[in-house]
Amino acid sequence: MSLIPFRTLGASTAAMCLIVATAAAQGTQGQPAASPTAPQAANTSAPARTPAPHDAYVYIGWPLDGATVNGNHVKVWFGTRNFGIAPAGVSVKNTGHHHLLIDVPVPPLDQPIPNDRNHLHFGLGQTETVIELPPGKHTLQLIMGDGDHVPHDPALISRRITIYVHG
């Protein structure tokens, strides 16, 4: 039997390069919100950002963009490709933990991700969650943070999706 799991992250085979192209395309869609708040790396006091491989990306596996959902129980699962999950406080190369941005743009990329009801931290290393949302239109977006909750370089940010909660 020929089993070829892609367990080696950062591998630069031809096959991986193909995926990189796809990943880059998916990973950068719908991110204009990042631009206005993205810092220009001029702040010398900013913590050093942890590098991430260029083929790594995160995405929202569920719900789908444009979906109408029941607000009492919105299951969100976090997709991560070519990268690993580790709890907050853990510094293992090519790992991080998820943060779910609800109805907010991407925060500054050179600082720890805020921790409030619009920026949910999943510091145990969770890969899905269930949230409650009031009726109406909402946006969801994932951003990976390192052991200190600072986005990687390049930042791993999902496409920002819009969902509709019916009352």
Next chain:
Amino acid sequence: MRNTSVFAAVLAGFLLASPVAIAQQSTMPSDAKVYIIWPSDGQVIKGAFWVRMGLSGAGIAPAGVHKANTGHHHLLVDVDLPPLDQPIPNDRNHLHFGLGQTEARLDLPPGKHTLQLLLGDENHVPHQPPLYSKRITITVVQ
């Protein structure tokens, strides 16, 4: 006297390294669940594919990282569950995702195959009680 204490130390070391010590397996919240998000049971798949590994009610941590209520995925391909009180074997039928990965690319030969997830702790030992998914069967076509 010295011999006795050395013997005791050696005995203690032996006990710690023995299955008796392994019986102290890591625990998990009772509502934690591991499951295969994709593919679904009975699915027919053309060529290579990504397996998506799901975990609810707990967290992922890389191998070697000690953190309560976490573990890392192991994907069992075409094999039964291994002994649940020992480290999970590491071979072509027992794939380890010790970096904390939640997706894996598989390229299986055409035919029927089974897939099952088994969570392991920092030392690759299943939790107590063990967290494993339903075993699904897929068919790969060319």
